[in-house]
Amino acid sequence: MRLLKIFPAVFLTVACCGQPDVPAYLDENRPLDERVEDALSRMTREEKVAILHAQSKFSSPGVPRLGIPELWTTDGPHGIRPEVFWDEWDQAGWTNDSCTAFPALTCLAASWDRELSALYGKSIGEEARYREKDVLLGPGVNIYRTPYNGRNFEYMGEDPYLAGEMCVPYIQEVQKNGVATCLKHYCLNNQECNRHIADVSLDDRALYEIYLPAFKKGVQEGGSWSVMAAYNLYKGQHLCHNQYLLDDVLKGEWGFDGAVVSDWGGAHDSDQAAAYGLDLEFGTWTDGLASKGKSYDSYHLAQPLLERIKEGKVTDAQLDAKAARVLKLIFRTAMKSGKPFGSLNSPEHLEAARKIGAEGIVLLKNDPAASGVKVFPVELDQVKKILVVGENALKMMTVGGGSSSLKVQHEVSPMEGLLAAVGDRAEVVYERGYVGDPSGSYNGVTSGQDLSESRSEDQLIDDAVRAAADADVVLFFGGLNKSGGQDCEGCDRNNYSLPYEQDRLIEALVAANPRTAVCLVSGNAVAMPWVDAVPAILQCWYCGSQAGNSIADVIFGKVNPSGKLPFTFPVQISDSPAHNLGVYTCGAKVDYKEGIYVGYRWFEHKDIKPLFAFGHGLSYTEFEYSDFVCDRKLCQNGSLHLALKVTNTGDREGKEVVQIYVGEENPVLERPEKELKAFAKVSLAPGESKTVKFEIPASELAYFNPDSHSWVLDPDHEFKVYFAAASDDVRGSPPFTPS
Numbered sequence: 001m002r003l004l005k006i007f008p009a010v011f012l013t014v015a016c017c018g019q020p021d022v023p024a025y026l027d028e029n030r031p032l033d034e035r036v037e038d039a040l041s042r043m044t045r046e047e048k049v050a051i052l053h054a055q056s057k058f059s060s061p062g063v064p065r066l067g068i069p070e071l072w073t074t075d076g077p078h079g080i081r082p083e084v085f086w087d088e089w090d091q092a093g094w095t096n097d098s099c100t101a102f103p104a105l106t107c108l109a110a111s112w113d114r115e116l117s118a119l120y121g122k123s124i125g126e127e128a129r130y131r132e133k134d135v136l137l138g139p140g141v142n143i144y145r146t147p148y149n150g151r152n153f154e155y156m157g158e159d160p161y162l163a164g165e166m167c168v169p170y171i172q173e174v175q176k177n178g179v180a181t182c183l184k185h186y187c188l189n190n191q192e193c194n195r196h197i198a199d200v201s202l203d204d205r206a207l208y209e210i211y212l213p214a215f216k217k218g219v220q221e222g223g224s225w226s227v228m229a230a231y232n233l234y235k236g237q238h239l240c241h242n243q244y245l246l247d248d249v250l251k252g253e254w255g256f257d258g259a260v261v262s263d264w265g266g267a268h269d270s271d272q273a274a275a276y277g278l279d280l281e282f283g284t285w286t287d288g289l290a291s292k293g294k295s296y297d298s299y300h301l302a303q304p305l306l307e308r309i310k311e312g313k314v315t316d317a318q319l320d321a322k323a324a325r326v327l328k329l330i331f332r333t334a335m336k337s338g339k340p341f342g343s344l345n346s347p348e349h350l351e352a353a354r355k356i357g358a359e360g361i362v363l364l365k366n367d368p369a370a371s372g373v374k375v376f377p378v379e380l381d382q383v384k385k386i387l388v389v390g391e392n393a394l395k396m397m398t399v400g401g402g403s404s405s406l407k408v409q410h411e412v413s414p415m416e417g418l419l420a421a422v423g424d425r426a427e428v429v430y431e432r433g434y435v436g437d438p439s440g441s442y443n444g445v446t447s448g449q450d451l452s453e454s455r456s457e458d459q460l461i462d463d464a465v466r467a468a469a470d471a472d473v474v475l476f477f478g479g480l481n482k483s484g485g486q487d488c489e490g491c492d493r494n495n496y497s498l499p500y501e502q503d504r505l506i507e508a509l510v511a512a513n514p515r516t517a518v519c520l521v522s523g524n525a526v527a528m529p530w531v532d533a534v535p536a537i538l539q540c541w542y543c544g545s546q547a548g549n550s551i552a553d554v555i556f557g558k559v560n561p562s563g564k565l566p567f568t569f570p571v572q573i574s575d576s577p578a579h580n581l582g583v584y585t586c587g588a589k590v591d592y593k594e595g596i597y598v599g600y601r602w603f604e605h606k607d608i609k610p611l612f613a614f615g616h617g618l619s620y621t622e623f624e625y626s627d628f629v630c631d632r633k634l635c636q637n638g639s640l641h642l643a644l645k646v647t648n649t650g651d652r653e654g655k656e657v658v659q660i661y662v663g664e665e666n667p668v669l670e671r672p673e674k675e676l677k678a679f680a681k682v683s684l685a686p687g688e689s690k691t692v693k694f695e696i697p698a699s700e701l702a703y704f705n706p707d708s709h710s711w712v713l714d715p716d717h718e719f720k721v722y723f724a725a726a727s728d729d730v731r732g733s734p735p736f737t738p739s
């Protein structure tokens with residue numbers, strides 16, 4: 001099958017040698033549209049229909065007669081999924097398909113570092129290429145609407161600007177490998193509960209200002225060659241064949257020229273699939289080629305489409321429009337010559353994973369413990385005995401969680417990372433503390449870990465507390481895991497608390513030893529009833545293959561933490577907008593009544609103090625912000641020109657994420673008090689200062705007016721600019737210098 005892919009290159013060579021009759025579709029020097037048109041002119045109707053749907057779980061057939069190759073897709077978004085059987089979800093048991101697991105996208109977003117997003121895209125793109133995949137099913141940019149969403153860990157947080165900015169370099173770098181990204185899940189798939197039947201309603205402002213911008217940026221600036229339509233419905237139509245969001249918005253308003261791919265099993269209606277934006281159908285439940293009525297031929301974009309064309313209900317032009325987009329996708333990827341060969345599990349990829357992990361980890365709290373000394377960084381010359389407690393110090397997190405589950409050669413657990421960093425400089429002891437989910441398998445990939453435990457819950461706590469008493473420092477590793485009902489595809493969490501009695505354990509540990517730090521492994525916010533008692537808290541996310549090394553780098557100060565939260569941590573779930581308004585529901589109708597007030601926009605609007613605010617994250621050094629400039633004279637083209645000085649006033653090198661929020665004074669339509677409009681990550685040596693400049697284009701400052709269905713700036717608009725270290729930590733908000 002794969003051999004077909006070299007045919008075009010062979011033809012091309014002939015063309016260069018002067019053969020005049022090389023088909024135009026094989027000539028990569030010609031414009032894409034010309035090649036597509038030529039290919040279409042040579043294809044039969046049946047061949048056109050064939051390329052619009054799957055031939056296996058993850059591939060579509062191409063046009064064998066013309067040497068147009070198959071298209072192979074893969075999950076995504078944190079690593080390249082292990083090979084599965086032709087018609088099944090189960091891994092095929094290959095021995096050459098373990099990948100590098102990169103940190104979850106929440107962690108990447110928490111780095112607020114566009115260069116790291118590029119490094120991520122480059123690295124995962126190379127792995128996809130080595131595994132001969134043409135389409136990577138990711139990244140995901142669905143907005144974090146509720147801490148209950150089981151898939152938040154696969155996304156980039158609650159803010160459309162942050163998610164949009166962070167997805168662009170990922171997309172661009174992946175695609176440099178001749179591998180398409182498939183930006184997902186477009187759109188309004190903000191919960192897992194009832195994702196196939198949830199019909200979302202929301203006002204146009206919320207749609208355009210909150211839920212669409214990251215997709216728009218991914219398509220227009222990132223240039224993603226494909227987009228995955230989501231499972232849920234909008235205005236009564238499934239997203240996979242949603243006339244408004246696919247045809248009018250994505251392909252119409254945004255000019256998207258790539259292919260719309262269905263989420264697996266997301267297409268439900270042959271008439272709508274034929275008529276509206278879906279181009280490439282996958283996963284419509286089938287058991288393969290055998291059973292009647294369930295074969296790939298029965299897909300909505302297969303026989304049912306052919307029949308509709310024959311009956312005159314669908315035109316050949318409609319078929320051509322879909323086939324053209326799929327051909328374009330094939331030409332850009334599978335059929336592109338001269339692609340790099342890629343690489344798998346290279347030291348560079350492992351190093352990239354480690355670096356991204358360490359730069360995304362967020363230091364939430366670091367107060368002095370009772371001894372007067374801060375817990376982090378743990379200074380190895382000052383501790384003799386380190387107690388590590390908790391299942392998440394050992395548990396492999398790359399297996400599980402749904403379609404993003406991976407197979408790695410080796411995952412460095414937090415415990416392993418800590419042991420490697422400590423060496424023989426201190427004693428490291430371990431206590432289990434709680435039992436979460438000792439199992440570890442997904443679609444035939446097993447973690448191979450024996451996490452069985454026979455002690456009772458009380459006994460586990462007693463043993464951990466006893467061990468804590470004489471430790472110099474206690475590092476508790478807990479949080480969530482990738483089991484159903486936690487950070488996992490297919491269902492949501494049903495409460496905001498830490499599971500498995502972890503709160504009781506943490507309280508007992510900190511009572512026994514005040515030098516206790518909580519290290520949370522999760523992709524979601526959790527309640528922290530013990531927040532005041534615990535001196536140090538680290539948000540460790542899911543960091544992939546190198547998790548333990550990334551975490552140890554931060555704990556022992558090899559890396560100074562610089563991650564900042566990409567979403568708000570509410571104190572309690574009822575503080576969170578959808579829950580406060582009682583509109584987080586698992587029913588067939590989901591009403592986003594909170595409108596544009598999502599995440600920090602809500603907390604500020606309602607004056608609710610969060611547990612940890614969007615943008616919050618501490619460092620082992622301190623940064624001072626000064627010399628703010630908001631200069632009107634520079635604003636002639638309507639954009640804002642801003643500058644400030646950031647100084648590292650501590651004694652360690654560090655990185656600071658400077659955040660610029662903007663609010664409009666007296667807006668015509670109500671607007672959030674402030675919204676993120678720019679950010680920059682700055683690296684500073686001790687004592688060093690840098691001037692950071694921003695130019696915010698007027699288009700970023702507009703709001704969506706539902707009446708005129710357009711982005712507008714109020715006449716005589718006045719903005720207020722906030723130079724901030726977090727959404728709740730504004731360091732300066734000077735007036736504009738008069739023009």
Ligand code: BGC
Pocket residue numbers: 075076137184263264403
């Ligand atoms: C998920 C997608 C994934 C696809 C293929 C679906 O269940 O929603 O994100 O890419 O499966 O595995």
